[in-house]
Amino acid sequence: MLEETPTTAMRILMLDNEFPPLGGGTGVVNYHLLDELRHRVPPIHVDLITSSRSRRRFEYEEMTPAIRLHKVPVDNRNIHHSTNVELLRYTWRGYRYARRLAARAPYDLCFAFAGVPAGGIAWALRRTLGLPYIVSLQGPDVPGFENRYRYVYAALTPFIRQIWREAAAVIAISQRHRTLAWQTAPGLPIDIIVNGVDLAQFTPVSQAPRPAGTPVTVLCAARLIERKGQQHLLGALARLASQGVSLRVILAGTGDAEPLLRQQAQTLGLQDKVQFLGFVERSAMPAVYAQADIFCLPSFNEGMSMALLEAMASGLPVIVTTTGGLEELLDGNGLVAPWADVEALAGALATLAQDDPLRAEYGRRGRQIAERFAWPAIVQQYVQLCQRVLDRQPGRSRHDAH
Known part of the structure; x- marks a missing residue:
């Protein structure tokens, strides 16, 4: 399950507490990112640590030999959102599992989908292993995004701000999204990489004229x-x-x-x-x-x-x-x-x-x-950002991002 992988290509540790069928848009973005990366030559090696709905069982899947999914037991009761207890469970178990993976074969970079909880794990890995990380802000992880989390934001905002500031790069998914993030961390450099869409799966369908009186x-x-x-x-x-x-x-x-x-x-x-x-x-x-x-x-x-x-x-x-x-x-x-x-x-x-x-x-x-x-163009922006981050890291070799 934890076999070593050759280190000649870019190696990314990816963190996301939700991945289809769990969660919403964040998991879908993550899926399409990996689906595009599976076709790249030379390959980019990715280990994704996400959630399993199992109470105790760790699960493992391969999209390709270079793209591997590691699911830590979180026992999610609802496929649409996680409770605070489930988020904490993912954070602790995900961090421990990430340390095990990194001990087998070091990574070049950590990529966290959402500042919380994945960004918290990435921050801890940087503090303990020196692993640079990117945080992709996804919506409710940005303070002020959702009213029902206002008390959670009040407690977590100082830590969220620290996670962002120590990241090698921070991504927002729209102009408004970045503007909201700047209310928490004014002046912080934030890249924008928008979401994509599968143009082959979602396409216009010719419809017959609607009969009179049809709503x-x-x-x-x-x-x-x-x-x-x-x-x-x-x-x-x-x-x-x-x-x-x-x-x-x-x-x-x-x-x-x-x-x-x-x-x-x-x-x-x-x-x-x-x-x-x-x-x-x-x-x-x-x-x-x-x-x-x-x-x-x-x-x-x-x-x-x-x-x-x-x-x-x-x-x-x-x-x-x-x-x-x-x-x-x-x-x-x-x-x-x-x-x-x-x-x-x-x-x-x-x-x-x-x-x-x-x-x-x-x-x-x-x-x-x-x-x-279209997803291929969007994913290329992610890859290029990862390469720019690696190019800024002293002593780290350049990988082909094209």
Whole structure:
């Protein structure tokens, strides 16, 4: 399980407490990064330490002989998010396991997805082994990103700031994301590497003309939590229903807010207009996007939404809020509404629902924008950043990043 690997190529220790099927967008980004790296010549060797849902069993997988997944037992009870106890369990067991791996064959670099908990492990490895590390900020690990973590942020912000400052490089995934991070660490150099999208998996589907009287379908694919704003989407749907605008909403995902959202739909008399799909495997998501006419993500904050990129690649017009990294993806492909402004959200929905040519135009433009976010180009930026970091380390040899 811990066999040695030749040290002629770049060797990276990667840390991420979530990896598909665990977690959300962070794990998906990590998966695509590794999936692209598996095709590189010469190879880049990566050992990823992530979480196992097992209580005691360590698990091991190989994507290729050079890309290996090590899963430490964390006993995650929920595939969508981790409890504080589970995060601490990953931190302790991940750190110990990383020390074991590094003792077998030293690494050139550590790459941590999220400042907490992975960044904490990377920071400790630098302190004990001298291993340089990169931190990729992913969203809720940035203080101020999510209201429900405000007390956690108050306690952890000094440590988070220290993790960032001792990193060889820090990455944000959008301009707004970096601006938020600067509130914690003013002036800190932060690179931006945006998320990507699989353009072959997510592609526009030709649809037959809608029969007269058929409602326009609005899709929201996201965890069902307060920050994602589905409660405002249901409020807007009720407002439009009272005005005679025919819409149906599909909610793809699960989360802590699902019981409240179901109750809201019932209270507003929307049972026949809202479909809860629950958890959807990623392989099935293209078919879900194909059912929709509009994609709506009325979120309080996002780094750079994977679901939004997928919807754009699928040729859907979009409606988002003026928060986080969402608005940065809009350029003639959708509409915006302020967070929690149900009236404005209803207006945007009505505009697109009642204008077939506008939806088609926005959908075409969205696909054009999405084509700038192909994974091979995004992953190349990660590799080049890793090489720049290594070039700055005294006594470390240069590897081919091309």
